[in-house]
Amino acid sequence: MSPTVAAAGLARALAAIAGEAYATEDPARTTSFAIDEVVPRAAVEPGSAAEVAAVLQYAHARKLVVAPAGGFTHQHTGGIPERVDILLRTERLKAVEHYDPGDMMIGVGVGTTVAEVERKIGPHQQILPLETAQPERSTIGGALATATHGPLKHAYGGLRDYCTGVRFVTADGKIAKAGAKVVKNVAGYDLMKLLIGSYGTMAVITGASFKLFPRPPQMRTFVAQFARLAEAMTFRDHVLGSPLTPVCLELVSPHAQAIVAESFHPVSPNSGETRVGPPGETWRVLVRAAGSDRVLARYRAELGAAAAASEMGGDDEAQMWRSVAEFPHTLFERSRNAMLLRVDVALQDVAPMLEAAERAALDNSFLCAATGRIGVGSLLVGFAPIAVDPPSAMQYVNAVSYLRSMTPRDGSAIVLRCPLEAKRYFNVWGSTPNDIGTMKALKRAFDGEDILNRGRFLF
Amino acid sequence: MPRSRISEELREIAGAEAVLDGAEDLMLYEYDAGLSTGTPQWVVFPETTKQVSRIAQLASRMNVPLVPRGAGTGLSGGSIPRAGGIVLVFSRMTKILEIDAANRRAVVQPGVVNADLSAVVARHGLFFAPDPASQKASTIGGNVAENSGGPHTLAHGVTVNHITGLEVVLPDGGVVQMGGKAADSCGYDLTGLFVGTEGTVGIVTAITVKLTKVAEAVETLLAIFHTIDDAANAVASITAGGITPVALEMLDGKTLRCVEEATHAGYPMDSGAVLLIELEGLREAVTEQAEAVRAVCERHNAREMRRAANEQERQLLWKGRKTAFAALGRLAPAYYTQDGVVPRSHIAKVLRYIETVAQKCNLQIGNIFHAGDGNMHPCILFDMRDPDQVKRTHEAGRMILTYCVDCGGTITGEHGVGMEKNELMPLLFSEDDLEVMKWVHDAFNPKSVLNPQKLFPTPRSCRETNVAGGIGGSR
Numbered sequence: 001m002s003p004t005v006a007a008a009g010l011a012r013a014l015a016a017i018a019g020e021a022y023a024t025e026d027p028a029r030t031t032s033f034a035i036d037e038v039v040p041r042a043a044v045e046p047g048s049a050a051e052v053a054a055v056l057q058y059a060h061a062r063k064l065v066v067a068p069a070g071g072f073t074h075q076h077t078g079g080i081p082e083r084v085d086i087l088l089r090t091e092r093l094k095a096v097e098h099y100d101p102g103d104m105m106i107g108v109g110v111g112t113t114v115a116e117v118e119r120k121i122g123p124h125q126q127i128l129p130l131e132t133a134q135p136e137r138s139t140i141g142g143a144l145a146t147a148t149h150g151p152l153k154h155a156y157g158g159l160r161d162y163c164t165g166v167r168f169v170t171a172d173g174k175i176a177k178a179g180a181k182v183v184k185n186v187a188g189y190d191l192m193k194l195l196i197g198s199y200g201t202m203a204v205i206t207g208a209s210f211k212l213f214p215r216p217p218q219m220r221t222f223v224a225q226f227a228r229l230a231e232a233m234t235f236r237d238h239v240l241g242s243p244l245t246p247v248c249l250e251l252v253s254p255h256a257q258a259i260v261a262e263s264f265h266p267v268s269p270n271s272g273e274t275r276v277g278p279p280g281e282t283w284r285v286l287v288r289a290a291g292s293d294r295v296l297a298r299y300r301a302e303l304g305a306a307a308a309a310s311e312m313g314g315d316d317e318a319q320m321w322r323s324v325a326e327f328p329h330t331l332f333e334r335s336r337n338a339m340l341l342r343v344d345v346a347l348q349d350v351a352p353m354l355e356a357a358e359r360a361a362l363d364n365s366f367l368c369a370a371t372g373r374i375g376v377g378s379l380l381v382g383f384a385p386i387a388v389d390p391p392s393a394m395q396y397v398n399a400v401s402y403l404r405s406m407t408p409r410d411g412s413a414i415v416l417r418c419p420l421e422a423k424r425y426f427n428v429w430g431s432t433p434n435d436i437g438t439m440k441a442l443k444r445a446f447d448g449e450d451i452l453n454r455g456r457f458l459f
Numbered sequence: 460m461p462r463s464r465i466s467e468e469l470r471e472i473a474g475a476e477a478v479l480d481g482a483e484d485l486m487l488y489e490y491d492a493g494l495s496t497g498t499p500q501w502v503v504f505p506e507t508t509k510q511v512s513r514i515a516q517l518a519s520r521m522n523v524p525l526v527p528r529g530a531g532t533g534l535s536g537g538s539i540p541r542a543g544g545i546v547l548v549f550s551r552m553t554k555i556l557e558i559d560a561a562n563r564r565a566v567v568q569p570g571v572v573n574a575d576l577s578a579v580v581a582r583h584g585l586f587f588a589p590d591p592a593s594q595k596a597s598t599i600g601g602n603v604a605e606n607s608g609g610p611h612t613l614a615h616g617v618t619v620n621h622i623t624g625l626e627v628v629l630p631d632g633g634v635v636q637m638g639g640k641a642a643d644s645c646g647y648d649l650t651g652l653f654v655g656t657e658g659t660v661g662i663v664t665a666i667t668v669k670l671t672k673v674a675e676a677v678e679t680l681l682a683i684f685h686t687i688d689d690a691a692n693a694v695a696s697i698t699a700g701g702i703t704p705v706a707l708e709m710l711d712g713k714t715l716r717c718v719e720e721a722t723h724a725g726y727p728m729d730s731g732a733v734l735l736i737e738l739e740g741l742r743e744a745v746t747e748q749a750e751a752v753r754a755v756c757e758r759h760n761a762r763e764m765r766r767a768a769n770e771q772e773r774q775l776l777w778k779g780r781k782t783a784f785a786a787l788g789r790l791a792p793a794y795y796t797q798d799g800v801v802p803r804s805h806i807a808k809v810l811r812y813i814e815t816v817a818q819k820c821n822l823q824i825g826n827i828f829h830a831g832d833g834n835m836h837p838c839i840l841f842d843m844r845d846p847d848q849v850k851r852t853h854e855a856g857r858m859i860l861t862y863c864v865d866c867g868g869t870i871t872g873e874h875g876v877g878m879e880k881n882e883l884m885p886l887l888f889s890e891d892d893l894e895v896m897k898w899v900h901d902a903f904n905p906k907s908v909l910n911p912q913k914l915f916p917t918p919r920s921c922r923e924t925n926v927a928g929g930i931g932g933s934r
């Protein structure tokens with residue numbers, strides 16, 4: 001507990017900023033906001049950027065540690081916090097700041113959930129190609145802070161490609177912005193890039209603007225199955241080299257299939273026992289195509305018999321993609337003691353990394369279940385324990401060390417989520433980036449007191 | 460340290476033939492393609508990262524301004540040594556270090572000319588997507604610094620969407636590797652942050668770029684309209700209608716007539732505006748989209764639609780677009796190109812406003828621009844020998860950009876702020892916004908040795924001396 005403020009004083013001060021109803025230090029509430037079992041001393045829900053600024057000014061002056069929080073879908077990522085004095089919830093920052101369907105741009109408060117944005121733009125046949133797991137809970141702020149992406153990244157890129165502007169509050173409580181509400185802009189530094197994927201360590205984002213895209217009127221998915229990973233990769237290279245321009249090019253590993261299928265019929269989290277079903281037989285490559293019947297006919301011709309044999313369309317197809325996007329969530333529904341890594345590598349390193357992951361799993365009594373954007377080089381690699389008894393921390397550590405030892409120099413393998421006991425034994429972020437000195441200099445410039453998510457990021 | 464000592468040290472670092480310090484040689488580096496000027500004391504042509512690093516150390520130690528320069532095609536004075544000092548030119552760092560077709564990446568030195576990279580990787584069926592109209596001259600280092608766009612930005616994105624890694628020399632001489640070949644890397648996205656910093660935070664010495672697959676089919680259409688309003692409304696309908704052209708460019712009637720006289724591209728002399736529309740992708744998809752575009756244009760009263768029947772006709776249509784500024788330039792001794800962006804539904808309104816500005820300021824203004832992005836390029840014609848015209852030109856530019864901002868837009872979509880629009884930054888950004896950006900600047904470049912007096916508005920105390928920097932000079 002921070003010596004600088006008496007406990008009761010903190011909630012009172014926060015209530016003075018955000019209102020009685022929106023500040024609490026009642027353990028019954030704050031316990032539900034624990035991050036890695038660290039319970040925040042107080043929680044506050046500011047209703048505007050100005051209130052966020054007031055909270056941060058207050059915290060900054062007293063060196064209180066602040067953890068920004070959206071829908072709590074990604075709080076398990078990052079190092080174990082040293083302490084959390086104030087949990088700053090973005091729940092009330094839900095305004096639609098601008099939306100003119102004709103301009104295909106939207107600006108929203110970061111507390112808006114992904115599903116709320118989808119409902120707003122859906123009637124205009126527009127999409128935000130974010131496709132996160134748990135869209136009803138995931139907030140725009142959380143997606144930005146964690147640089148989340150889904151299968152649509154293959155065609156539309158990531159948040160860094162379609163977020164055009166941000167509004168934020170700095171650690172010392174300055175309200176600021178960068179970027180613009182139009183599709184193209186080079187005025188000023190691109191602080192969107194600095195904030196996206198910064199895990200709430202640079203500033204508290206309060207609003208953001210995005211490019212939207214027309215929703216393809218017709219989509220269909222071709223499912224190609226292969227006995228061996230190498231064949232799946234050959235197929236991927238064939239697709240990448242062909243004239244086709246699929247919207248998704250996704251791999252589902254044999255064990256991931258059971259998990260992806262499971263999300264149609266969610267099961268409740270069990271007590272450590274794993275229920276990853278009998279291993280799937282094949283590596284699946286899903287090719288999602290958008291276009292007219294003639295375009296789809298061309299896909300059939302180009303993809304060859306293997307893929308054209310198995311097609312999905314209509315609601316089934318949409319459902320299937322939803323469940324692929326849910327994989328990082330469903331993995332833990334299935335197996336509470338699972339571990340999930342985000343692996344980013346160059347295209348030709350995808351197969352070696354997946355082989356290394358299979359090996360790491362086998363040697364440490366896990367099943368490896370992976371999905372990923374294999375046309376981009378972004379994988380989600382899950383490790384589900386085989387044994388009924390929870391694995392020892394060392395099994396996780398060994399699996400991660402092995403995978404990291406096989407990661408190429410410019411690749412990365414970040415542990416997004418794992419049991420707390422295991423987290424105590426390794427750095428979830430992995431190897432030190434070459435440019436860490438520069439990152440630290442920027443962190444000092446933005447948050448010299450280190451009040452934002454202290455101890456949870458790389459350094 | 461006396462000037463001659465610095466010359467000596469620079470020669471020792473980069474070689475005797477790689478340093479210029481004679482007045483007549485330096486004059487060549489006073490300009491870029493915009494209107495600002497400034498004279499360097501030295502011009503150095505480094506050959507290696509190591510040399511760049513040592514030069515940066517020297518500049519830092521001596522507090523001498525250091526300004527990187529690519530091909531000097533910039534339009535906002537980014538490479539102009541506003542406060543004198545050393546200009547670093549990358550014409551000896553022009554190697555393509557690696558082509559990794561299997562990973563869709565190339566690693567290049569900053570002096571590689573944009574179009575050269577695409578030409579070299581063409582045999583793999585790949586190209587480098589950012590295509591500024593200056594791509595036959597401009598360098599990838601300059602593209603990275605400006606986050607350049609181009610006609611095909613609409614579908615392919617701007618430079619930053621195609622850069623995954625950078626080697627950067629910091630102003631103190633430190634060398635940093637940012638990112639790599641992977642699309643995403645661990646930690647802050649410094650690569651993304653760096654692109655578009657206009658040479659104010661570091662010097663790029665190697666660049667890892669994405670390579671994009673060349674599409675199987677391309678279809679280029681010219682839609683001819685009686686009025687600018689019809690053309691502008693067609694633009695909004697095309698983008699909002701779920702059609703995604705790779706390029707959607709507009710030329711107004713005035714520009715058309717100049718271009719036609721200069722290039723004989725076959726543009727109609729008597730129309731209000733034309734749209735140059737390009738579709739790319741799978742053959743079947745392109746054919747269908749072309750039909751959809753035709754239908755939209757006809758709905759907006761297009762008087763005629765033409766289609767390039769072959770590559771030669773396509774190149775001719777594009778030639779008109781790519782040489783349009785030069786063609787307009789024939790009407791006056793100089794031109795000043797603006798680069799504001801507005802929401803696409805506001806294009807018609809903004810074009811009408813530009814016309815009233817032209818009348819009010821008694822100037823000729825042509826419009827050739829990336830309509831699909833809402834990126835306006837009003838091109839103001841003037842004579843720099845006439846101080847009153849220069850003043851009116853300046854005023855017209857300011858009025859237009861202010862209007863773009865009022866429409867919810869921005870002051871620059873691709874040309875950068877540099878020393879040409881830095882005083883306009885407060886139109887968009889509050890003091891706090893700018894201060895936060897300054898934190899980034901100072902974390903990299905605390906002494907402002909690198910490219911000083913750019914991008915940020917001049918602090919009030921020094922404003923008197925610099926306010927004239929925005930426009931003037933020759934061209």
Ligand SMILES: Cc1cc2nc3c(=O)[nH]c(=O)nc-3n(C[C@H](O)[C@H](O)[C@H](O)COP(=O)(O)OP(=O)(O)OC[C@H]3O[C@@H](n4cnc5c(N)ncnc54)[C@H](O)[C@@H]3O)c2cc1C
Nearest residue numbers: 529530531532533537592593598600601604608658663873
């Ligand atoms: C006819 C014409 C058409 C144009 N069309 C377009 C267009 O369609 N789209 C567009 O976006 N722009 C366009 N431009 C503007 C210009 O070509 C681009 O900004 C281009 O990227 C500049 O490249 P350059 O090599 O000439 O750089 P320079 O003009 O030499 O420098 C530009 C900036 O880059 C910095 N810089 C250069 N090299 C480095 C390095 N190695 N490290 C760090 N900083 C560096 C400089 O300091 C300066 O700030 C056009 C210009 C002309 C003249």
